[in-house]
Each structure stands twice: as C-alpha cells, then as structure tokens.
Amino acid sequence: MLPPLxxxxxxxxxxxxxxxxxxxxxxxxxxxxxxxxxDSEVWSEPRRPRLSFSDTVxxxxxxxxxxxxxxxxxxxxxDKFGKAVNYADGALSFIDCGNAMERDPxxxxxxxxxxxxxxxxxxxxxxxxNFASHSATVAEKxxxxxxxxxxxxxxxxxxxxxKDHAVKYSRSLMEYFKNSAKTSHQAPSPWRTNGNPSPxxxxxxxxxxxxxxAPGSSGSVAIPQRIHHMAASHVNITNNILRSYEHWETADxxxxxxxxxxxxxxxxxxxxxxxxxxxxLVRYIRQGLHWLRSEAHLL
Amino acid sequence: MLPPLxxxxxxxxxxxxxxxxxxxxxxxxxxxxxxxxxDSEVWSEPRRPRLSFSDTVxxxxxxxxxxxxxxxxxxxxxDKFGKAVNYADGALSFIDCGNAMERDPxxxxxxxxxxxxxxxxxxxxxxxxNFASHSATVAEKxxxxxxxxxxxxxxxxxxxxxKDHAVKYSRSLMEYFKNSAKTSHQAPSPWRTNGNPSPxxxxxxxxxxxxxxAPGSSGSVAIPQRIHHMAASHVNITNNILRSYEHWETADxxxxxxxxxxxxxxxxxxxxxxxxxxxxLVRYIRQGLHWLRSEAHLL
Numbered sequence: 001m002l003p004p005l006x007x008x009x010x011x012x013x014x015x016x017x018x019x020x021x022x023x024x025x026x027x028x029x030x031x032x033x034x035x036x037x038x039d040s041e042v043w044s045e046p047r048r049p050r051l052s053f054s055d056t057v058x059x060x061x062x063x064x065x066x067x068x069x070x071x072x073x074x075x076x077x078x079d080k081f082g083k084a085v086n087y088a089d090g091a092l093s094f095i096d097c098g099n100a101m102e103r104d105p106x107x108x109x110x111x112x113x114x115x116x117x118x119x120x121x122x123x124x125x126x127x128x129x130n131f132a133s134h135s136a137t138v139a140e141k142x143x144x145x146x147x148x149x150x151x152x153x154x155x156x157x158x159x160x161x162x163k164d165h166a167v168k169y170s171r172s173l174m175e176y177f178k179n180s181a182k183t184s185h186q187a188p189s190p191w192r193t194n195g196n197p198s199p200x201x202x203x204x205x206x207x208x209x210x211x212x213x214a215p216g217s218s219g220s221v222a223i224p225q226r227i228h229h230m231a232a233s234h235v236n237i238t239n240n241i242l243r244s245y246e247h248w249e250t251a252d253x254x255x256x257x258x259x260x261x262x263x264x265x266x267x268x269x270x271x272x273x274x275x276x277x278x279x280x281l282v283r284y285i286r287q288g289l290h291w292l293r294s295e296a297h298l299l
Numbered sequence: 300m301l302p303p304l305x306x307x308x309x310x311x312x313x314x315x316x317x318x319x320x321x322x323x324x325x326x327x328x329x330x331x332x333x334x335x336x337x338d339s340e341v342w343s344e345p346r347r348p349r350l351s352f353s354d355t356v357x358x359x360x361x362x363x364x365x366x367x368x369x370x371x372x373x374x375x376x377x378d379k380f381g382k383a384v385n386y387a388d389g390a391l392s393f394i395d396c397g398n399a400m401e402r403d404p405x406x407x408x409x410x411x412x413x414x415x416x417x418x419x420x421x422x423x424x425x426x427x428x429n430f431a432s433h434s435a436t437v438a439e440k441x442x443x444x445x446x447x448x449x450x451x452x453x454x455x456x457x458x459x460x461x462k463d464h465a466v467k468y469s470r471s472l473m474e475y476f477k478n479s480a481k482t483s484h485q486a487p488s489p490w491r492t493n494g495n496p497s498p499x500x501x502x503x504x505x506x507x508x509x510x511x512x513a514p515g516s517s518g519s520v521a522i523p524q525r526i527h528h529m530a531a532s533h534v535n536i537t538n539n540i541l542r543s544y545e546h547w548e549t550a551d552x553x554x555x556x557x558x559x560x561x562x563x564x565x566x567x568x569x570x571x572x573x574x575x576x577x578x579x580l581v582r583y584i585r586q587g588l589h590w591l592r593s594e595a596h597l598l
Binding site for chain 1 (some may be wrong): 462465466469472473476479480518519520521522523524527530531533534535537538540541544545572573574
C-alpha cells in the first residue's frame with residue numbers, strides 16, 4: 001500500500017511524507033554509478049563523466065523508497081537550484097515506480113495517478129524559482145530543459161494510457177455534434193438564440209467544425225448528461241497531449257542556449273523523442289542532472 | 300484559383316475533375332527518376348531500384364497539375380490494385396501541393412483543406428478493395444501500410460495546423476467543466492437528475508475528469524452556446540491526433556507481414572517518424588510505391 005506521493009492540493013512535497021519510515025530504504029548505488037573518462041564507447045570522446053545504468057529491474061516499492069529518499073534529500077536543502085535538481089532526481093524514481101506499476105499493477109494506485117503526481121512534483125520544483133527566465137543562469141536553463149522534456153513525455157504517456165477512452169468519446173461526441181448541428185438547422189431549440197456565425201466554427205478543423213448548436217454565442221444549449229460527462233473526460237484526456245507538445249516546444253526553445261551540452265547528452269544517451277520509453281527518459285534526464293551537479297559542484 | 304480536389308460528398312475522385320485542362324501539364328520526369336543498382340550508397344546493398352529525388356521546389360500549382368495527371372491516370376485504370384497505387388501516388392503530389400501552400404499561402408484553399416481532401420482521396424483508394432484483410436495479397440498489405448503511414452502523418456500535420464486553437468479551447472473548456480462541477484455539487488440545476496456516478500468520471504484522466512455536470516447519465520444540462528461551439532471545434536481538432544495514432548498503429552501491425560520490404564525501405568529512405576516532414580513522407584511513400592509497382596510489373 002503506497003502513500004500518496006503528493007496531493008495536488010497540498011502546498012508542497014513535504015505534504016504527505018511524515019509517516020515514511022526511512023530505516024529500511026535500500027541503497028541506490030547498484031542502479032547506476034559514475035563512470036570516468038575510461039568510458040568504453042569509442043564513437044564519442046566523453047568530456048563529461050558518464051553514468052552507467054544497470055538493467056536490473058526492481059519492484060515499484062523499491063523505486064518508491066528510492067524516490068522518497070531523494071525527495072527527503074531535496075526537502076532538507078536550502079539552495080533552490082540544488083533543491084530543484086534533487087526533486088527532479090526524485091521525480092525520475094517516481095517515474096521508474098510508475099513504469100514498474102505498468103508491469104505489475106498495484107491496487108493502491110494507478111500508473112496514471114503516479115505519473116500525474118510526478119508531474120505535480122516537477123511543477124513544484126520548477127516553481128521554486130523561474131529557471132526559464134531571461135535572468136536565469138545557463139545551469140538553471142539546462143535544468144528547465146530537462147524538466148520540460150520530463151513533463152512532455154510524462155503527459156504523452158498519460159495520454160497513451162487513456163487514449164482508448166478518448167477515441168471512444170471522440171466518436172460519440174463527433175456523432176452528437178453532427179446531429180445537433182442538423183437538428184439546430186431544422187428546428188432551433190428554445191435554448192438557442194439566433195445570431196451571427198460563431199468564430200469557433202471557422203476554426204473547427206474540417207467537417208462539422210464548431211457546428212454544435214445554432215450560430216450565435218449567447219444563450220444556452222441543453223445537452224444530455226451523458227454527452228456533458230463525455231466532453232469533460234475527453235477534454236481532460238486530450239489536454240495531456242496538448243501539454244506534451246507545449247513542454248516539448250519549450251524545451252527545444254530553451255535548449256538552444258546550451259546546444260553543446262545537449263549535443264553531448266544526445267550523443268551519450270540517444271536523443272529523446274516522442275517514441276522514447278520511460279526508461280530511456282529516466283536515464284537521459286538522470287545523466288543530464290549528473291552533469292548539472294558536477295558543473296555546479298553539487299556532487 | 301484551384302478547383303476542389305475532391306468533395307467529401309462526391310462519390311469518387313472523378314467527381315470534380317471534368318473541367319481540368321490536361322494540355323498544359325508539366326512532365327514529372329524532372330522531380331524524380333529511377334536509379335539502377337549503380338546506387339552509390341555503400342552502407343546497404345540495394346536489391347530494389349532506388350529513386351533519386353531532386354531538391355527543386357515547385358509552385359503549389361505545379362504539384363496540383365502533377366497530382367491531377369496522376370489521378371486521371373488512376374481514374375482510367377480498371378485493375379483495383381494499380382488504380383489504388385496511382386491514387387496514392389496522386390495523393391503524394393497533393394501533399395506536395397499542401398506543403399507548397401504552407402510556404403506560399405493561396406487564397407483559394409488552406410493547406411488544412413488540401414490535406415483533409417487528400418485524406419479523403421487516400422480513403423477512397425483504400426475502399427476500392429480491402430487491402431488490409433486477411434485474404435489480401437502481400438503486395439496489397441504493403442500498399443495498406445504505405446497508405447496508413449500517409450494518413451497518420453497527414454492527420455498529425457492537420458492537428459499541428461490547428462493546435463493553437465485546441466490549446467485555447469482546452470483551457471476554456473477545462474475551466475468551464477471545473478466550475479460546472481463545483482456549482483452542480485452546490486446547487487443542482489433543474490436540468491440535472493441525480494443518480495449513481497457516471498462511468499465516464501472514473502476514466503476522466505486526472506483532476507476534474509468527467510466531473511462536468513451532476514452524476515447520473517440521464518437528463519440534460521444547459522451549457523452556454525459559446526462552450527457548445529468550443530467543444531465541437533475541440534473534438535474536431537483533437538480527433539486528428541487520435542486518428543493519427545490509430546493509423547500509425549495499423550501500419551505497424553500490417554508491416555510485420557513484410558518486414559524485409561520495410562527494413563530495406565527504412566535503410567533506403569530513413570525510417571518515418573512522427574517528426575518526419577511532409578517532404579520526407581512523400582519521398583518515403585513514393586519510393587515504396589515504386590517498388591510495389593516494379594514487383595507487380597506495373598512499370
């Protein structure tokens with residue numbers, strides 16, 4: 001039974017951590033360790049220390065304990081940059097945990113919830129200071145890039161976990177809006193007012209765009225409960241993909257200030273893409289955070 | 300001023316083509332031509348003839364004429380497979396045309412409309428025969444893979460062209476559903492019936508999932524016109540991304556029957572990804588269609 005990682009309503013990651021027993025936490029040394037320039041990959045000359053990652057797969061609980069250890073480390077820090085780096089590191093273990101939960105489902109929590117709470121943790125870390133602002137240091141911007149990549153692929157994964165529902169709702173909703181457009185042209189309901197075509201209809205995107213209800217943006221339309229529920233769920237699920245693209249683009253924009261750093265990271269780890277697995281994401285970001293730490297002398 | 304490529308309501312690509320003047324059509328020879336085994340790329344041994352593509356950029360009108368030429372060729376054919384291959388080839392020139400329209404906008408038609416009509420043309424070609432069925436030949440399944448990749452990246456491009464609207468609508472709709480959930484818990488409107496929680500709410504995907512309106516799936520909810528319009532537009536735009544994933548997965552599934560063919564195509568052309576440009580898409584599919592033709596002795 002896993003305690004909630006971070007309630008979206010709590011005012012910070014200290015929120016639900018009081019009851020955690022840290023005595024039986026396992027060491028993290030075996031999952032990855034620093035590697036000097038004795039790196040064996042010959043196709044690039046590593047100027048920064050490479051981590052080597054073990055392929056040992058652990059239980060969700062293992063990663064949860066590891067994540068809490070890193071999060072508590074962050075909670076205890078004062079320096080905002082070091083704190084954010086450690087929260088991001090903790091978030092990676094929460095992602096490992098969600099990934100393990102996808103392999104071995106737990107009753108206590110769904111992978112979707114684990115990922116969405118991890119999103120909250122990363123957002124919290126990024127709110128400590130505006131690491132993406134013009135006044136931010138190069139190191140802070142690099143951290144912002146790594147966090148945005150994380151958020152983008154987390155939102156994408158969350159979208160995929162609910163995609164089948166979205167497809168089902170999308171079909172029903174498109175059918176409903178098509179019919180409601182027809183009927184509204186035949187017999188306007190008392191809830192509708194007539195007026196000029198709504199701007200929405202001009203950006204509807206193909207057949208039936210913005211065609212729900214009669215033209216005019218005042219007045220109201222009576223829709224079935226079922227449709228209202230579906231629309232709410234559909235908006236929530238598809239919001240994940242929109243957020244994913246938003247954070248991907250933000251990361252691309254910020255990365256242009258540190259091209260050399262991210263080129264070396266790409267050649268060390270395989271560049272991230274929207275097809276990257278959660279494991280590839282965790283390793284890429286963890287390597288990046290390790291370099292950020294060593295450059296900021298936080299090791 | 301471009302005539303519509305294909306009205307979704309017409310019963311086939313012959314629909315709007317009667318008025319087309321084919322006399323001043325330009326030859327296609329200069330845009331790509333077949334290459335023998337004298338292919339210079341040493342990193343793979345080409346067993347199939349490679350096309351070499353010129354980087355010359357033409358006007359939207361050039362590609363439109365080229366597309367019509369290929370489409371008329373298809374219209375004239377009897378054999379369903381050869382017909383579908385030629386419609387697919389024509390679709391590629393319509394994609395080139397849409398891509399040129401993105402560079403140099405035309406008043407007559409938006410790139411979005413050009414791409415969505417191209418989707419209709421490919422769908423028409425795929426309805427000629429069920430090329431994806433179990434009884435389909437290997438060549439027919441290869442064609443189905445190429446068409447599904449095309450549809451997937453066309454839908455993705457269409458989504459990107461409208462993404463900013465979707466983001467705007469998504470924000471407003473999430474805000475609306477959040478508030479409507481609050482108010483519905485405080486003061487149920489006369490349009491709502493009480494009952495058990497709707498199944499939708501359990502799959503809402505994070506905060507506010509399926510929370511629009513009161514629980515219960517009967518009865519109706521009065522929503523503002525503005526929201527009704529936005530929801531219709533939002534569903535239409537996000538439907539593109541859902542379709543894109545659907546066709547991508549279908550292509551992956553069907554491609555497993557012709558691994559060797561697609562491995563050679565990938566090594567000849569760079570594998571397609573969701574980051575591929577419209578130009579990369581056109582070249583990849585065109586090379587694939589060329590191989591299909593040569594294997595079916597349609598050259």
